[in-house]
Amino acid sequence: xxKPTTTGSAPTAFTPREMMAxxxxxxxxxxxxVFAGTGVALLAAGCAKRVQAPGAVIFFETGGIDPxxxxxxxAVADSRVMDGACIxxxxxxxxxxxxxxxxxxxxxxxxxxxDRYGNLNSTCIGDYHHPTVRFSGSGGAxxxxxxxxxFIVFMEHSPRKxxxxxxxxxxxxxxxGGESRRAAGFARGGPIAVVTDLCVxxxxxxxxxxxxxxxYPGVSDDDVVANTGFALDVSRAVEALPPTAEELRILRDExxxxxxxxx
Amino acid sequence: xxxxxxxxxxxxxxxxAVRTFVKRGDQVALGGFTISRNPMAxxxxxxRQSIGDLHLVAHSNGQALDVLVGAGCVRRxxxxxxxNGRFAPTCVRFRKAVERGAVVVEDYSxxxxxLRFLAGALNVPxxxxxxxxxxxxxxxxxxxxxxxxxxxxxxxxxxxxxxxxDGEEGDVVLLPALKPDVALMHAQQVGDDGTVRIKxxxxxxxxxxxxxxxxxxxxxxxxxxxxxxxxxxxxxxxPFLIDAVVPLPFAAHPTACHLFYDYDPQxxxxxxxxxxxxxxxxxxxxxxxxxxxxxxxxxxKVGDERLQxxxxxxxxxxxVGLDRR
Numbered sequence: 049x050x051k052p053t054t055t056g057s058a059p060t061a062f063t064p065r066e067m068m069a070x071x072x073x074x075x076x077x078x079x080x081x082v083f084a085g086t087g088v089a090l091l092a093a094g095c096a097k098r099v100q101a102p103g104a105v106i107f108f109e110t111g112g113i114d115p116x117x118x119x120x121x122x123a124v125a126d127s128r129v130m131d132g133a134c135i136x137x138x139x140x141x142x143x144x145x146x147x148x149x150x151x152x153x154x155x156x157x158x159x160x161x162x163d164r165y166g167n168l169n170s171t172c173i174g175d176y177h178h179p180t181v182r183f184s185g186s187g188g189a190x191x192x193x194x195x196x197x198x199f200i201v202f203m204e205h206s207p208r209k210x211x212x213x214x215x216x217x218x219x220x221x222x223x224x225g226g227e228s229r230r231a232a233g234f235a236r237g238g239p240i241a242v243v244t245d246l247c248v249x250x251x252x253x254x255x256x257x258x259x260x261x262x263x264y265p266g267v268s269d270d271d272v273v274a275n276t277g278f279a280l281d282v283s284r285a286v287e288a289l290p291p292t293a294e295e296l297r298i299l300r301d302e303x304x305x306x307x308x309x310x311x
Numbered sequence: 312x313x314x315x316x317x318x319x320x321x322x323x324x325x326x327x328a329v330r331t332f333v334k335r336g337d338q339v340a341l342g343g344f345t346i347s348r349n350p351m352a353x354x355x356x357x358x359r360q361s362i363g364d365l366h367l368v369a370h371s372n373g374q375a376l377d378v379l380v381g382a383g384c385v386r387r388x389x390x391x392x393x394x395n396g397r398f399a400p401t402c403v404r405f406r407k408a409v410e411r412g413a414v415v416v417e418d419y420s421x422x423x424x425x426l427r428f429l430a431g432a433l434n435v436p437x438x439x440x441x442x443x444x445x446x447x448x449x450x451x452x453x454x455x456x457x458x459x460x461x462x463x464x465x466x467x468x469x470x471x472x473x474x475x476x477d478g479e480e481g482d483v484v485l486l487p488a489l490k491p492d493v494a495l496m497h498a499q500q501v502g503d504d505g506t507v508r509i510k511x512x513x514x515x516x517x518x519x520x521x522x523x524x525x526x527x528x529x530x531x532x533x534x535x536x537x538x539x540x541x542x543x544x545x546x547x548x549x550p551f552l553i554d555a556v557v558p559l560p561f562a563a564h565p566t567a568c569h570l571f572y573d574y575d576p577q578x579x580x581x582x583x584x585x586x587x588x589x590x591x592x593x594x595x596x597x598x599x600x601x602x603x604x605x606x607x608x609x610x611x612k613v614g615d616e617r618l619q620x621x622x623x624x625x626x627x628x629x630x631v632g633l634d635r636r
Contacts, residue, residue, distance in 0.1 A: 086396055109421060110344055111512050119631070123396025125344035125371070127569045127629035130511050138513045139370060139425040147441070171418060172409075176451050182409040182416075184401045186448060187371050187392035191422035194442040217447045218418075232445040233481030308397075308635060 051205075051245060055266040055290070062291050064245035065310055067264050068202060069299055070095055070291045072156065072243040075200055078103040081153040083146060083192050086123055087309055088202050089156030092243075094303035099295060107145065109188035111137030120308050143188070147195035154240070155192035155199040161214050162203055164258045164278050166221030166239030166251060168193065169214040176216055186218045193219035198240040205244035207277040222256035229256070247272050248288060249280075257281070262288035318505050318533070321556050325529070325606055328555040329356040332493050332525050340428070340489070340519040341369040341376060342496030343566060345396050346574045347512070349375035350495040352529055352562035355609065358382035358600050366462070368489050370424040370515055374566050374579070375495075377402035381586065382596055385414050387454070387462070389489075391421045398579040403586035417453030417468060423486050425515040430488035431522025437470075439483040444471065449484060494523035497563045498547065499571060501528060502536035505550030511569030511628060517547050527555040529562035531571050559606050561618060573621040573630035578613070
C-alpha cells in the first residue's frame with residue numbers, strides 16, 4: 049500500500065513523521081509528567097511543551113528529570129537528558145515517579161507489533177526460544193505500560209505491525225479488552241492512543257478495542273484498513289487537523305533543528 | 312593526580328584486575344546504560360583474555376554487552392534491553408547471537424532488573440512489583456529448569472502471588488535477587504582511599520555494586536580522598552565495597568562519560584556497519600581488541616583529534632554541537 053511522503057503545499061507541507069510528532073504532542077496537557085523515550089516521542093514532547101503544555105515535565109527512565117533538551121538526546125542515557133535537569137535520579141527512583149498515584153504520568157512508547165487492545169511486542173518475531181528476529185527487549189516499556197497513568201504508542205502503520213496476535217506480549221495494554229486490565233491487577237493506566245504515519249487510533253470506552261479516530265489529510269479509511277492486520281472500526285473517523293504553520297516552525301526550528309530525528 | 316597510597320593493593324592494572332576478578336563462567340553485572348558509561352576497557356580486556364561462558368546480568372546495556380557477545384565470551388544473558396539508542400536500536404551482534412541460538416536469554420524489564428539488584432544489595436530473597444503482570448515477561452521462561460539447576464540459579468524466573476496484605480490490590484510479581492560474582496563499572500573519580508564518585512545518572516550501578524561479590528571500577532581520575540570527602544553526598548560507593556581500581560582515562564570509550572567526554576558517533580557507526588557482517592566483524596575485533604596490547608594503544612588508535620572532538624563541556628556534560636549523524 050503506497051503512503052504519502054509529503055502532504056499539502058509550502059509553507060504548510062509536512063511529512064508523516066512531522067504529523068506524527070505534532071498529533072502525539074497534542075495529547076499532552078499542562079502539568080502532565082511525560083515519560084519520553086527517544087525518537088519521535090521526544091519531538092512530540094518538545095512540541096507539546098512549546099505549544100500548549102509549557103508546564104509539562106519531560107523525564108527519562110534513566111532518571112533525568114525536566115532537562116532543557118537544547119540538544120536532542122539520541123538514547124535515554126545520553127548526557128543531554130541531564131542538561132539543566134532538576135534532579136538526576138537512578139532507575140528505581142525514576143520508576144517511583146512513573147507509578148506515583150499523585151502524578152499523571154503519560155508514557156510514549158514504540159513497538160514492533162501491536163494488537164487490537166494496544167498490547168505491545170518489542171521482544172521478538174517467531175517463537176521466543178528460537179526467534180526469527182530478535183529486538184532490543186522491553187527496556188522500560190513494560191514498566192511504563194504497567195505503572196503509568198496512560199501511554200501513547202508510535203507505530204509505523206503496516207499489516208506486519210498491526211497484528212491479530214502478538215508473537216510476544218512485552219507491554220500490557222488493555223490485555224483482552226473490557227475490564228481485563230483491572231482484573232489482572234493494574235490499578236490504572238492503559239493505552240490512550242496509537243499515533244501512526246497514517247492516522248490516530250483510539251480505544252473504545254467499553255470494549256477497549258482499537259478504532260480509527262483521525263486520519264491525516266490525504267489518507268483514506270481504506271488506506272488505514274489495508275495497512276491494519278485486524279478488523280478495524282472506521283465509523284467514528286474524522287480528518288485530523290493538519291499541522292499549523294506555527295507548529296511546524298516550532299518542530300523544525302526549535303525542537304529538531306539538526307533534523308536528527310526528523311531526517 | 313595524587314599518590315594513591317591508601318587504595319593500596321586495590322590499585323592495579325587492567326590486565327591484573329580482569330585476571331584476578333573475572334573467571335570463566337562468572338555471573339557478571341555490567342554497569343552503565345546503552346551508550347553511557349559502559350566499562351569498555353574491562354570488556355576489551357576480557358575479550359583479549361578469552362574469558363568465556365559468562366552469564367551477563369544488566370538492565371539496558373548496549374556496547375559492552377554487544378562486544379562481549381560478539382567476541383564469544385557470553386553463554387547466558389538476563390537483560391531488559393540490548394540496544395545503543397539511535398546508533399543501533401537493537402545491538403547487532405546480540406541480535407545475531409540470539410537468532411542463531413549462540414546465547415540463551417531470559418527477559419525482564421528495566422525496573423524489574425533494577426529491583427533484582429536492589430534485592431541482592433539488601434540481601435533479601437526477592438522484591439515485589441506490579442510491573443509485568445499478564446505479560447510474556449511473566450509467562451515465558453528463557454532458561455530451562457535443567458539449566459536453572461545446573462547453573463545454580465533460582466528455581467523460578469519469578470513468582471506471581473496475590474498481595475498477601477490486602478487482596479484488593481490484586482497480584483504482585485516477586486522477582487528473585489541477583490548476586491553477581493562481579494560488578495564491572497566505570498566512574499569519573501575514585502578517591503585515593505577508594506571512595507567512588509559517579510557524576511550524572513547512576514542508572515543501577517550502585518545497586519549492582521552492593522549486590523555483587525566483587526566490584527571492579529575503572530575511573531577517569533584518582534583524586535585525593537579529602538576532595539571527595541568535602542562533599543560526601545556526591546559520592547556513590549564507600550571504599551570497603553571496592554575490590555579493584557584501575558585509573559584509565561577514556562575507559563568508557565566509545566560510550567559517554569558525563570562531564571568528561573561524549574559518545575563517539577563515528578566509532579559507533581563504524582562498529583554497527585562492521586557488526587552486520589561476520590567477516591567484517593572478525594576484522595573489527597582483530598583491529599580494535601585482539602591486536603591492541605593495552606588501553607594506551609587503543610587510545611592512540613582512536614587518536615587525539617577524535618578524543619578532543621568528543622571532549623565534554625564541563626558545565627553541560629556533553630560535547631556541545633558535536634556532529635552526531
